[in-house]
Amino acid sequence: MENNHLVYILKCKDDTLYTGYTTNMERRLKMHESGKGAKYTRGRGPFTVMYQEMLATKEAALSREYEIKKLQRHEKLTLIKEEKGKIYHANSKKL
Template sequence: MENNHFVYMLRCNDDTLYTGYTNHLKSRIEKHSAGKGAKYTRGRGPFTLVYCQSYDSKTKAMQMEYKIKKMSRVEKEAWIANHQGGMLDEYTKKLRT
Protein backbone atom coordinates (compact mmCIF):
# COMPACT_ATOMS: atom_id res chain seq x y z
CA MET A 1 0.00 0.00 0.00
CA GLU A 2 1.33 3.41 -0.93
CA ASN A 3 2.00 5.92 1.84
CA ASN A 4 -0.46 8.73 1.30
CA HIS A 5 -0.50 10.62 4.56
CA PHE A 6 1.87 13.59 4.54
CA VAL A 7 3.28 15.99 7.07
CA TYR A 8 4.74 19.05 5.40
CA MET A 9 6.27 22.39 6.25
CA LEU A 10 5.99 25.52 4.18
CA ARG A 11 8.21 28.57 4.46
CA CYS A 12 5.96 31.56 3.95
CA ASN A 13 6.95 34.74 2.16
CA ASP A 14 7.36 36.47 5.57
CA ASP A 15 9.84 33.70 6.56
CA THR A 16 7.45 32.07 9.04
CA LEU A 17 6.89 28.31 8.97
CA TYR A 18 3.59 26.50 8.59
CA THR A 19 3.23 22.80 9.42
CA GLY A 20 0.33 20.75 8.14
CA TYR A 21 -1.10 17.32 7.38
CA THR A 22 -2.74 16.18 4.18
CA ASN A 23 -3.52 13.03 2.24
CA HIS A 24 -2.95 14.80 -1.11
CA LEU A 25 0.14 17.00 -1.03
CA LYS A 26 -0.09 18.63 -4.44
CA SER A 27 -3.70 19.78 -4.12
CA ARG A 28 -3.15 20.99 -0.56
CA ILE A 29 -0.24 23.20 -1.56
CA GLU A 30 -2.28 24.50 -4.49
CA LYS A 31 -5.04 25.44 -2.02
CA HIS A 32 -2.55 27.30 0.16
CA SER A 33 -1.24 29.14 -2.91
CA ALA A 34 -4.78 30.08 -3.96
CA GLY A 35 -5.53 31.52 -0.50
CA LYS A 36 -7.96 28.72 0.29
CA GLY A 37 -5.73 26.71 2.62
CA ALA A 38 -5.30 27.28 6.32
CA LYS A 39 -6.27 30.67 7.71
CA TYR A 40 -2.66 31.19 8.84
CA THR A 41 -1.25 30.92 5.31
CA ARG A 42 -3.71 33.33 3.68
CA GLY A 43 -1.83 36.35 2.41
CA ARG A 44 1.56 34.86 3.31
CA GLY A 45 2.44 33.34 -0.08
CA PRO A 46 4.27 32.46 -2.15
CA PHE A 47 5.41 29.37 -0.28
CA THR A 48 8.41 27.10 -0.42
CA LEU A 49 8.02 23.46 0.52
CA VAL A 50 10.88 22.91 2.98
CA TYR A 51 9.92 19.55 4.50
CA CYS A 52 7.63 16.66 3.72
CA GLN A 53 7.40 13.08 4.83
CA SER A 54 4.90 10.36 4.03
CA TYR A 55 3.41 7.95 6.55
CA ASP A 56 1.47 4.74 6.17
CA SER A 57 -1.29 5.83 8.53
CA LYS A 58 -3.14 9.00 9.39
CA THR A 59 -2.46 8.42 13.07
CA LYS A 60 1.32 8.35 12.62
CA ALA A 61 1.22 11.45 10.43
CA MET A 62 -0.97 13.38 12.86
CA GLN A 63 1.32 12.46 15.74
CA MET A 64 4.33 13.80 13.84
CA GLU A 65 2.47 16.96 12.86
CA TYR A 66 1.67 17.56 16.53
CA LYS A 67 5.29 16.92 17.54
CA ILE A 68 6.61 19.41 14.97
CA LYS A 69 4.02 22.06 15.86
CA LYS A 70 5.16 21.91 19.50
CA MET A 71 8.78 22.65 18.50
CA SER A 72 10.36 26.08 18.82
CA ARG A 73 11.40 27.98 15.71
CA VAL A 74 15.05 27.00 16.29
CA GLU A 75 14.07 23.32 16.66
CA LYS A 76 11.99 23.47 13.46
CA GLU A 77 14.89 24.97 11.50
CA ALA A 78 17.18 22.21 12.80
CA TRP A 79 14.54 19.60 11.92
CA ILE A 80 14.36 20.94 8.35
CA ALA A 81 18.15 20.94 8.01
CA ASN A 82 18.49 17.40 9.38
CA HIS A 83 15.56 15.79 7.52
CA GLN A 84 15.66 17.41 4.10
CA GLY A 85 17.58 14.75 2.21
CA GLY A 86 16.24 13.18 -0.97
CA MET A 87 12.60 12.99 0.10
CA LEU A 88 12.07 16.69 -0.57
CA ASP A 89 13.42 16.32 -4.08
CA GLU A 90 11.20 13.27 -4.63
CA TYR A 91 8.02 15.06 -3.55
CA THR A 92 8.92 18.28 -5.35
CA LYS A 93 9.13 16.26 -8.57
CA LYS A 94 5.70 14.75 -7.85
CA LEU A 95 4.27 18.22 -7.27
CA ARG A 96 5.39 19.32 -10.73
CA THR A 97 3.60 16.47 -12.47
Protein backbone atom coordinates in the same frame (compact mmCIF):
# COMPACT_ATOMS: atom_id res chain seq x y z
CA MET B 1 -4.70 0.19 3.09
CA GLU B 2 -1.76 2.06 1.63
CA ASN B 3 -2.00 5.84 1.65
CA ASN B 4 0.35 8.76 1.34
CA HIS B 5 -0.07 10.53 4.66
CA LEU B 6 2.25 13.52 4.56
CA VAL B 7 3.30 15.99 7.21
CA TYR B 8 4.88 19.07 5.70
CA ILE B 9 6.46 22.38 6.62
CA LEU B 10 5.98 25.41 4.41
CA LYS B 11 8.07 28.56 4.47
CA CYS B 12 5.81 31.57 3.96
CA LYS B 13 6.82 34.78 2.17
CA ASP B 14 7.10 36.52 5.57
CA ASP B 15 9.69 33.87 6.58
CA THR B 16 7.34 32.13 9.03
CA LEU B 17 6.89 28.35 9.04
CA TYR B 18 3.59 26.49 8.75
CA THR B 19 3.20 22.78 9.53
CA GLY B 20 0.33 20.77 8.08
CA TYR B 21 -1.01 17.38 7.06
CA THR B 22 -2.28 16.14 3.69
CA THR B 23 -2.68 13.09 1.49
CA ASN B 24 -2.03 15.11 -1.69
CA MET B 25 0.75 17.69 -1.49
CA GLU B 26 0.16 19.21 -4.92
CA ARG B 27 -3.55 19.79 -4.23
CA ARG B 28 -2.89 21.11 -0.72
CA LEU B 29 -0.24 23.56 -1.90
CA LYS B 30 -2.66 24.90 -4.53
CA MET B 31 -5.24 25.40 -1.76
CA HIS B 32 -2.74 27.37 0.32
CA GLU B 33 -1.71 29.44 -2.72
CA SER B 34 -5.35 30.27 -3.54
CA GLY B 35 -6.14 31.33 0.04
CA LYS B 36 -8.37 28.30 0.67
CA GLY B 37 -5.88 26.42 2.83
CA ALA B 38 -5.37 27.08 6.52
CA LYS B 39 -6.42 30.43 7.95
CA TYR B 40 -2.81 31.05 9.04
CA THR B 41 -1.46 30.86 5.49
CA ARG B 42 -3.96 33.27 3.91
CA GLY B 43 -2.08 36.21 2.47
CA ARG B 44 1.31 34.70 3.33
CA GLY B 45 2.08 33.11 -0.05
CA PRO B 46 3.96 32.25 -2.12
CA PHE B 47 5.16 29.21 -0.22
CA THR B 48 8.20 26.96 -0.36
CA VAL B 49 7.88 23.34 0.73
CA MET B 50 10.76 22.89 3.17
CA TYR B 51 10.02 19.46 4.61
CA GLN B 52 7.88 16.41 3.89
CA GLU B 53 7.56 13.24 5.92
CA MET B 54 5.48 10.27 4.75
CA LEU B 55 3.76 8.14 7.38
CA ALA B 56 1.82 4.89 7.15
CA THR B 57 -1.45 6.02 8.73
CA LYS B 58 -3.49 9.17 9.21
CA GLU B 59 -3.23 8.73 12.97
CA ALA B 60 0.57 8.55 12.83
CA ALA B 61 0.72 11.59 10.55
CA LEU B 62 -1.56 13.70 12.74
CA SER B 63 0.46 12.72 15.79
CA ARG B 64 3.70 13.70 14.02
CA GLU B 65 2.15 16.99 12.85
CA TYR B 66 1.27 17.78 16.47
CA GLU B 67 4.84 16.95 17.60
CA ILE B 68 6.34 19.25 14.97
CA LYS B 69 3.91 22.08 15.73
CA LYS B 70 5.09 22.01 19.37
CA LEU B 71 8.72 22.56 18.32
CA GLN B 72 10.29 25.97 18.53
CA ARG B 73 11.33 27.63 15.26
CA HIS B 74 15.02 26.78 15.65
CA GLU B 75 14.10 23.14 16.29
CA LYS B 76 11.99 23.06 13.10
CA LEU B 77 14.89 24.54 11.14
CA THR B 78 17.20 21.86 12.55
CA LEU B 79 14.70 19.17 11.50
CA ILE B 80 14.59 20.63 7.98
CA LYS B 81 18.39 20.83 7.79
CA GLU B 82 18.87 17.27 9.07
CA GLU B 83 16.32 15.86 6.64
CA LYS B 84 17.95 17.57 3.67
CA GLY B 85 21.24 16.09 4.80
CA LYS B 86 19.72 12.60 4.90
CA ILE B 87 18.30 12.99 1.40
CA TYR B 88 21.66 14.19 0.12
CA HIS B 89 23.55 11.29 1.72
CA ALA B 90 21.00 8.75 0.50
CA ASN B 91 21.37 10.04 -3.06
CA SER B 92 25.15 10.18 -2.90
CA LYS B 93 25.35 6.50 -1.89
CA LYS B 94 23.57 5.53 -5.09
CA LEU B 95 26.22 7.13 -7.29
